[in-house]
Amino acid sequence: MNVRRHHISGVALAAVTALGLGTLSACSSDSAAAGNTEKFDVVASFYPMAFLAEQIGGDHVKVTSLTEPGQEPHDLEVSAQQRAQIEESDAALYLKGLQPAVDEAVTQSGTKTKIDAASLTELEDHGSLEDSHGHEGEEAHSEEEGHALDPHVWLDPVKYAEVAKGVGAAFEKADPDHAADYKKNTAALVKRLDGLNTQFADGLKNTKTKVFFTNHAAFTYLAERYGLTMEAISGLDPESEPSPARIKELQQEAKADGVTTVFYETLVSDKTAKTLADDAGLKTDVLDPLEGITDKSKGDDYFTVMEANLAALKTALGAK
Numbered sequence: 001m002n003v004r005r006h007h008i009s010g011v012a013l014a015a016v017t018a019l020g021l022g023t024l025s026a027c028s029s030d031s032a033a034a035g036n037t038e039k040f041d042v043v044a045s046f047y048p049m050a051f052l053a054e055q056i057g058g059d060h061v062k063v064t065s066l067t068e069p070g071q072e073p074h075d076l077e078v079s080a081q082q083r084a085q086i087e088e089s090d091a092a093l094y095l096k097g098l099q100p101a102v103d104e105a106v107t108q109s110g111t112k113t114k115i116d117a118a119s120l121t122e123l124e125d126h127g128s129l130e131d132s133h134g135h136e137g138e139e140a141h142s143e144e145e146g147h148a149l150d151p152h153v154w155l156d157p158v159k160y161a162e163v164a165k166g167v168g169a170a171f172e173k174a175d176p177d178h179a180a181d182y183k184k185n186t187a188a189l190v191k192r193l194d195g196l197n198t199q200f201a202d203g204l205k206n207t208k209t210k211v212f213f214t215n216h217a218a219f220t221y222l223a224e225r226y227g228l229t230m231e232a233i234s235g236l237d238p239e240s241e242p243s244p245a246r247i248k249e250l251q252q253e254a255k256a257d258g259v260t261t262v263f264y265e266t267l268v269s270d271k272t273a274k275t276l277a278d279d280a281g282l283k284t285d286v287l288d289p290l291e292g293i294t295d296k297s298k299g300d301d302y303f304t305v306m307e308a309n310l311a312a313l314k315t316a317l318g319a320k
Helices: 021-029 047-060 080-088 100-108 157-174 176-203 220-225 244-257 271-280 302-317
Strands: 040-044 061-065 091-094 113-116 211-214 229-232 261-264 283-286
Touching: 040 047, 040 080, 047 061, 047 091, 047 157, 047 176, 047 302, 080 100, 091 100, 091 157, 113 157, 157 176, 157 220, 176 220, 176 302, 211 244, 211 271, 211 302, 220 229, 229 244, 244 271, 261 271, 261 302, 271 283, 283 302
Parallel strands: 040 061, 040 091, 091 113, 211 229, 211 261, 261 283
Antiparallel strands: none
């Protein structure tokens, strides 16, 4: 991959099929093979972007993820080899504001097609999100408040569908020989996301409480979409314990709002969530922010993990 290949418009390809997790996982971990292939080579920043590229591209694309399974996306430092991968790719798909090192590498690269998912939907300022990723220090900021714009749009099926449409359009433009297939695959993916949105809306419509606790402020878009309130243990890194004042505040809120569960996630420590749960007499469970699929994930891909998240929320909120 150290030699730039000549991009050929008429590439010989197999018929488009929907690719499963096995292909995605193989591509995501095959970090040495981006570029210099007979397919439309896409370097994706982390799992939600890689998943979109695979689903929309089908057999026409080869996708390489910069973030390995199980790696916290924010912790990624782009290596010289990965910079070369980006340079040699036909397209770079990333979410500006989530991984500053990726933002810099893509901006500095000569890659012709740079797809910023953050530009394909509307990001919102959810306040000073001092979450476990440290997003408050990243590049996408609100001009008025100086807060980071919340990048977790993939956890809202509606916003994720908006991003999917934009990615599909970018693929069509960059690889016009296969535009019809990209359009067809995008429509199929958006239809599935619309169905997922309906599942969440119906499943969370009638619940005993609308409040849930997390140790990572990742689910605000999801909460807003379905009329819920996410209360994150903000201002603390994943390894630290909540302050006595914060524990007391959340204990009081748990009693007032009928909160039963503190959610933690698969890629960071559950210490904070369990400390709060023990002190407040609450249960714990996993609510997966889907930043990567591992053997600890409650599903094989985006849709199955989101369905597991829905089941966990329905139980915790007392869905009727």
